[in-house]
Amino acid sequence: MSVNPVFSEYTGGGRLYVIVRGREPLLSTNLSRLSCCTGVEKLADDILVVSAEAGTNVDEFLRRTAGVTSVFGAEIVEARLGGDDDEQKEIFIAGFKVVAGTAEITAGAPGKRPVILEPGLAFGSGHHPSTRLMGRGLEHIAAHCGSFPDPVLDIGCGSGILSIICARLGGRHVSGLDINPTAVAGARRNVILNGLEDRVRISSKPIKDIKGSFDLVTANISPVVLFEIIPLLPGLLTAGGILLMAGMRGAQMDDLLNILSKNGLDGHRRVYKDGAWRGLFLQTLQT
Numbered sequence: 001m002s003v004n005p006v007f008s009e010y011t012g013g014g015r016l017y018v019i020v021r022g023r024e025p026l027l028s029t030n031l032s033r034l035s036c037c038t039g040v041e042k043l044a045d046d047i048l049v050v051s052a053e054a055g056t057n058v059d060e061f062l063r064r065t066a067g068v069t070s071v072f073g074a075e076i077v078e079a080r081l082g083g084d085d086d087e088q089k090e091i092f093i094a095g096f097k098v099v100a101g102t103a104e105i106t107a108g109a110p111g112k113r114p115v116i117l118e119p120g121l122a123f124g125s126g127h128h129p130s131t132r133l134m135g136r137g138l139e140h141i142a143a144h145c146g147s148f149p150d151p152v153l154d155i156g157c158g159s160g161i162l163s164i165i166c167a168r169l170g171g172r173h174v175s176g177l178d179i180n181p182t183a184v185a186g187a188r189r190n191v192i193l194n195g196l197e198d199r200v201r202i203s204s205k206p207i208k209d210i211k212g213s214f215d216l217v218t219a220n221i222s223p224v225v226l227f228e229i230i231p232l233l234p235g236l237l238t239a240g241g242i243l244l245m246a247g248m249r250g251a252q253m254d255d256l257l258n259i260l261s262k263n264g265l266d267g268h269r270r271v272y273k274d275g276a277w278r279g280l281f282l283q284t285l286q287t
């Protein structure tokens with residue numbers, strides 16, 4: 001049995017989370033028996049999150065997971081690596097200090113309120129390198145693109161951290177999407193904690209059902225999902241719109257650039273690096 005090769009470079013690092021869609025009652029039991037599995041959590045009637053210990057060989061774990069899901073007619077929807085859980089380390093994303101929702105709210109960088117996140121399972125605590133790369137891209141946009149792009153679409157919003165930062169930087173109409181019901185609920189609470197209900201809307205709507213055009217589309221998601229949605233992106237971007245993406249490692253960036261070009265997404269680009277992780281800023285051509 002094969003697993004999409006875009007996962008092949010994911011070895012080591014933080015904890016692994018695999019989102020599985022399936023309704024078979026015995027699915028959860030059999031997934032929990034996988035070697036290196038540390039737990040299976042039910043997020044919805046047909047959504048499970050399988051977690052694996054840090055340092056797991058991700059490609060091998062995904063192969064074993066795919067073997068179980070195929071038996072029960074289920075499917076792997078997404079896989080993500082969590083960052084190192086160094087909660088004592090101060091986190092700044094795009095110049096904004098990120099604090100836990102239960103912490104006393106203190107001043108962040110000069111002139112900036114901190115971004116408040118409720119602790120939870122949703123991805124996007126600010127610790128992971130891919131989130132930092134997205135922050136660098138947002139800082140570049142804020143510094144060099146005049147007024148901040150608007151409207152904004154944040155695909156795979158997780159905790160809502162990037163949606164919130166986009167609104168803080170000037171976005172007035174920010175739409176965050178996630179298929180994880182727990183993430184959607186948590187992101188909505190985080191939007192309220194940050195007082196941005198008038199600027200940020202969080203939804204579980206599938207990306208194929210999204211209507212309209214956006215000046216900025218962000219996607220901090222696993223490569224397998226990112227590659228699948230690329231054909232939809234030209235219809236979501238305005239002429240001269242900006243794509244900001246992260247979640248790739250090493251040679252996956254070359255694959256990403258090739259797929260973007262094949263789908264007519266060319267233009268001015270910048271590649272960001274954080275260790276083995278990569279991020280991409282792409283401002284499409286005006287037509």
